[in-house]
Amino acid sequence: MQVGNVTTPFGRRPVSLAQIRGQMRTAEIRPGKAADKWKVFRDACEARAVLGIQDRALAVLDALLTFYPDNELCEERGLVVFPSNDQLSVRAHGIAGATLRRHLAALVDAGLIQRKDSANGKRYARKNETGAIEEAFGFSLAPLLARAEELAHAAQQVAAERKRFRITKEALSICRRDVRKLISAAMEEGAAGDWGRIEEIFLGLTGRIPRTPTIADLQQILEEMEMLREEIINRLETQENSQNMSSNAVQNERHIQNSNTESSYELEPSSGNEQGAEASQTSRPTSEPIKAFPLGMVLKACPEINDYGPGGAVGSWRDLMSAAVVVRSMLGVSPSAYQDACEVMGQANAAVAVACILERAGHIKNAGGYLRDLTRKAARGEFSLGPMLMALMRANASAGRKAS
Template structure:
């Protein structure tokens, strides 16, 4: 039943433009529209967080719906219920008067019901000679009908978010378990590598999981945990490849996490291009390209590079690569050395390498030689950016804890 005019609240309750808007929307319900009242109630219950109402308010709404005799809300029928507070309290499981009034106001504020107040503020119905309701004053359930589709979409959105949260949480749990067991296996079986540092990074990641996390919290930690998992697998895979190559009497230089910057120039033979080999095929073996890392993780590990982006910020990979060109020049890296790094590592990873070098600029004597050394080792498949990023993350986390 359409509302013919806008009504104002009784007593000291103020009239607002939001109430006017809701009443006009209720009056504009499509003729013949119906909705199953308990389905609408279930949708409102699912969407309660988006509506900003509490469980007790839903109990009051449930009680109001029990006073509506039809199973369907219909535009062609009156949808005003007029129970007394004592009747409502009984059906709302004994809720007190003060709490009842508060949650009724919350339902009105959320736009789920509206008030149609009589001249004296009492709730009642005036009947005609045949006993039918001619006019009624109380709570109008028409907003539920008007917003039926909207509430259904809100409920679906909440369900989708809940499912996404559950998937992210399950994925993080599995990834966390895998990393923990891989590290334990590597330590127990004596695989070469700085597993103590890797384990400390793992423990730091786990300690950052809040007691009541949001999906954004879990997604951030999941990205870093998956990166750590990739690096653990990469270290174990390099160990396995090294063992295979040793059995074939193929000698490889020992992989070092921290290069000796004092002797960089001695580690700078020809790149292999003279023989026509691609950088990823040096040594006769096809190498997979370096793994790409989340931009957010890179900026967290290397915050200084953002100062050299366009406008003093880095918001995309394009910005990071532009900043890397500026930093490359500032560090004294030649264009040819940076070009070689881009060809071997890929432009994004070369930019990440330069960002890492900027963080450790005070510890590097020859930035150009250092980058060429990283490029050579990346071409042989003996270098990964992951450990560099993890080490910087660890240092930055320690600094943040010290400052706080």
């Protein structure tokens, strides 16, 4: 460590350990290191929220950099600038003296500049016989050179976060528009379903968007809005498929009646031994398979299922289905009830239903009967996982806020 690089400010101004550590870091700048001062300044501007400084402080830093004669910061050319407050105020667009001192202190606290005060606190340069500067007292720009890579990385992170925020906000706007228009179309065209309740859920989600949202706020609402959109589409598709099936059944019936008008024999009752008879007798009315929601949403709504996955965690749909088999047995759900659910809902969605039941196990007296009831409703096209998952996500979020 170069002890000569550690100095304390003049007068009553205190020095902090953080400032001393910053001076030690500038003492370790590798020989020959250089950085474009305006690029470093732009990075500092981009990362100002991370640094905790205001725009006026950056204007003062901009003014200080204009007193450095070269475009590249380099130790060999000296890194101390020594303008008077009057000169600095002029280049900082006429900033008042008290405001100037406050923002200079903020730049020092943020670790972007360092004070190198003379014995009497004056700013000046001592020159040799040839006119070259031997030593200068004022503000050192060495922290900018020492932290050039750090500031560039911080600026990139801020830019990436801003881009992610913009993309999430755009996705939420599109999803919000889709849900609004789908609900309106379903209501106007008289589609079956409790669209009033679905609209209440939609209005509740839009009402939760803060005036100045964070990326976390938008991400949470976007996930729930996407689930609601998926739920609406599932309902509309189920009704469309049911209508198509009914239409086809009527057409087939008419076709059979028309083609058998000249038939001279009657159909005899089946003995039940013919090939395919068993499958025909055990068939049940089934709707289109319920579309699976993203695994991340399921785990956010049903975190308890994680404990029953392989190795105590659920990292894939296969893990979730394995955990559901364990939970099924623990809850007392019979193998036949779970098998029926798998046949009607699909294996992945049956596992999600079991995860939801586990999450509400304290409020469900008969888990097996409850699953059979959901299976029957799903077979009639009257059940979807969306509302259950959204209710659990809201309950978990509310519990988290109370715990904090």
